[in-house]
Amino acid sequence: MMWWMEMFFKKLKRNYFLIVLFIVFLICMGFLLSRLHADMLQLDATVSFSEGWHMEADKEQNVVVFRHEITEEMLGKVVYFHAYDAFVDAEVDGSAVYHYGESHSFLKSPGTLWHLITVHADTLGEELSIRIQYAYANKFSSDIDMRLGSSGAVIIDMLKSDAPDLAVNITMLVLGIILCAIFFIQLMNKMHLENCLYLGLLSICFVFLTNNNLFFTQLIFPSGAGQYFVYYFFLFMIPLLLICYLETITEELKFNYLFWTHVCLSLVITALQLSGIAEFTETIGIFLLCSATELVIVMLRLLKNRRSQTNRRLMVAFVVMIACILVNAGLYFFHSTTGVKLTVGKIGISLYLLVSIYDSLTSIITDLAEAKQSKILRKIAFTDSLTGVGNRYAFNFEINDIPLSELSLFSLDINNLKYYNDNFGHACGDTLICEAVRILGQVFERLYRTGGDEFIAIGTRLSEEQLSVMKSKLSSLMREYNRKEPDVLVEIACGYSSCQEKDISYEDILRRADSEMYKDKVELKKVSRIKSVR
DSSP, X not given: OOHHHHHHHHHSOHXXXXXXXXHHHHHHHHHHHTTOOGGGGOOOOOEEOOTTOEEEEETTTTEEEEEEEOOGGGTXXXXXXXXXXXXXXXXXXXXXXXXXXXXXXSSOOXXXXXXXXXXXXXXXXXXXXXXXXXXXXXXXXSOOOOEEEOHHHHHHHHHHXXXXXXXXXXXXXXXXXXXXXXXXXXXXXXXXXXXXXXXXHHHHHHHHHHGGGGHHHHHHOOSHHHHHHHHHHHHHHHHHHHHHHHHHTBSSOOOHHHHHHHHHHHHHHHHHHHHTSSOHHHHHHHHHHHHHHHHHHHHHHHHHTGGGBSOHHHHHHHHHHHHHHHHHHXXXXXXXXXXXXXXXXXXXXXXXXXXXXXXXXXXXXXXXHHHHHHHHHHHHHHBOTTTOSBOHHHHHHHGGGSOGGGEEEEEXXXXXXXXXXXXXXXXXXXXXXXXXXXXXXXXXXXEEEOSSSEEEXXXXXXXXXXXXXXXXXXXXXXHHHHHXXXXXXXXXXXXXXXXXXXXXXXXXXXXXHHHHHHHHHHHHHHTOSOGGGO
């Protein structure tokens, strides 16, 4: 691959790409939802709707057509039925109201699912025509169980009929949300572990893709275009999220090229559909084959680099999940006409999600405990035990984070500390230091004790006038304190300096500040009230 393409792939942030995809999806969903009809919000009981239909069957063409005059009981309701491997079209007086699947020769089955057709309130007396074309001759049947009910009742009926699969779906959805929440908890604690986010989104997308034969999608989006859009989005996202997730649980394996290959493949397939060169059920078959090939490539690389896996518990859970998926695939292969759900595979996925949540929570607890311990140790190492301000280690560590051109330094020294230590004991000397720090804290935000009676204060982006004002404030606070004639007099020498053009490090600034401080120290001793130390 050319070097410029490699640079492009390295610089392009996949996370931002995924975020943009989800934003576009939500905008499109909002647009489609805004076009829903209010009559879809009704709620009553569903009933069998087998009377009044005129049926025409053509077994040679695998086609059966049902016609019914729209009556008052049908207005605002949903006519729904189940069909195996069939293409379905519905019209009201010749106007298309529902469409699913395209007829072709390669990978022709559009799937086995419920079809839901909404009858709008302004179609009284018109004719509803439903055309069902079976993909395979052995699936042909004219015995269709038609039912009628409001959209809410249809949902309730289907939830009841799919209760086991629904329970697993809800479990996966909740676990996926928990994983996403764990990621944000990690983010707030500065733990950049993206595996929880990818796995959580992967679980959520998988639930929406396989949720109860997509009847929610069909109910909300009666047109085939809306259904295809939602189905394609989640089908497109799952391989991308899986690739990203697998990278986060291995130390060495990267699938960057595979990620962008999948994106390019999806763009090509979308272009084929929009241009009319290929139809949905053709491209979906190609897409599934290519996605399966990508999955095989990933699995082979994982097996080849078994040592790159960082968590053995996750690997065991992963093997169990794959075994459940294979069992589910076998059940579907031997009972493909009975609408076998993906329940067994979803149970395996849920177990894997539970193990991931356990590992993630354990990791968070461990990291927080270590961070707390590290914070305590750092505070001990970087804090002066007597005064509570930063020590020399803290100063040396923090000074490097400040641009030299913005730096100003104050050199500060407490006068008479030896006098108080020698005459009144070190306890009195400690009192002098603490009182001095209390006064200094009213002037300087970043103060460090670098010796027994020596301090350094840091300032940034300060003008000469501001520096002078700060020194004057310190002098004023000392005079006010000493005017009360306390037992311990506080006299602090102060010198300051800012960065100049010739400076190459903070030591150059500090040397000038020290020089000014010593001059100030001499002046203070001339007027000191403690005569013995003049």
